[in-house]
Amino acid sequence: MKIILNNRPETFDADSLTVSQIMDLKSFHFKMLVVRLNDHLVKKEDYSLTDVKEGDDLKIIHLVSGG
Amino acid sequence: MPTFNQIKAILSQKTVGIAGAGGLGSNCASSLIRSGVGKLIVADFDRVSPENLNRQFYFRKQAGMKKVDALRENLHKICPGCVLQVHDTRVTEDNIELLFSVCDVVVEAFDDAEQKSILINYMLTHLPHIPLVAASGMAGWGGTEKIKVVKSGNFYLCGDQESEISEDNPPIAPRVNIVANMQADIVLQLLLKELF
Numbered sequence: 694m695k696i697i698l699n700n701r702p703e704t705f706d707a708d709s710l711t712v713s714q715i716m717d718l719k720s721f722h723f724k725m726l727v728v729r730l731n732d733h734l735v736k737k738e739d740y741s742l743t744d745v746k747e748g749d750d751l752k753i754i755h756l757v758s759g760g
Numbered sequence: 761m762p763t764f765n766q767i768k769a770i771l772s773q774k775t776v777g778i779a780g781a782g783g784l785g786s787n788c789a790s791s792l793i794r795s796g797v798g799k800l801i802v803a804d805f806d807r808v809s810p811e812n813l814n815r816q817f818y819f820r821k822q823a824g825m826k827k828v829d830a831l832r833e834n835l836h837k838i839c840p841g842c843v844l845q846v847h848d849t850r851v852t853e854d855n856i857e858l859l860f861s862v863c864d865v866v867v868e869a870f871d872d873a874e875q876k877s878i879l880i881n882y883m884l885t886h887l888p889h890i891p892l893v894a895a896s897g898m899a900g901w902g903g904t905e906k907i908k909v910v911k912s913g914n915f916y917l918c919g920d921q922e923s924e925i926s927e928d929n930p931p932i933a934p935r936v937n938i939v940a941n942m943q944a945d946i947v948l949q950l951l952l953k954e955l956f
Binding site: 699700724725727729732733734736752754755756757758759760 | 780782783784785869870871872873874876877880881884885888894895896897898899910912913915917919921922923924925931936
């Protein structure tokens with residue numbers, strides 16, 4: 694499937710993957726994240742339950758301290 | 761093109777919430793007040809310390825003051841007529857709605873990533889109709905070209921998403937100010953949408 698990940702086209706060798714699987718494949722291992730799928734919030738407890746499909750827009754945003 | 765007077769007339773009717781009055785919040789607030797935003801609601805529980813002066817909009821003689829009181833003093837020097845509702849309190853899930861539900865836009869201006877996460881998750885879940893402008897990644901110096909804005913619906917995040925504060929990577933005025941002012945600029949863009 695082809696999706697948009699953090700504003701860039703990305704191709705995965707599967708018809709559907711969960712948010713957790715994509716995080717593993719792309720090595721997103723920061724503790725604090727904001728995940729948006731098609732501009733809707735995906736909560737932490739739903740990462741492994743939420744399917745990402747062809748054409749989806751996924752944003753995985755890192756929160757780091759400082760301000 | 762609208763005149764600056766028309767822009768100020770619109771901004772004077774707007775209310776912006778700012779969660780945190782540190783490096784991001786104090787500098788963002790000063791730019792918004794200079795631009796003509798009519799009312800700010802600011803919440804922070806901290807006091808001004810001399811170490812804050814490397815990036816925050818406070819002065820040496822204000823050390824020891826509550827940040828929200830010091831900020832009110834400084835903003836009123838720029839604009840005596842602006843309305844400043846300040847809350848000397850820690851922002852938690854229990855008071856976010858009470859503090860910010862009347863705002864046209866809310867700015868996330870915390871230091872700590874955990875605090876950022878609490879506010880962002882709460883706002884996107886319970887107040888998703890209010891635009892939220894957050895920040896992540898601005899410690900140190902250099903690499904300004906990596907600082908960007910990510911937009912997702914009503915949610916905006918400014919920063920490089922990687923420069924975390926640490927002993928060898930302190931937050932310093934230039935990058936913190938850049939990000940605080942990117943946040944302020946997005947706020948103006950959101951508030952002035954009706955003009956364009």
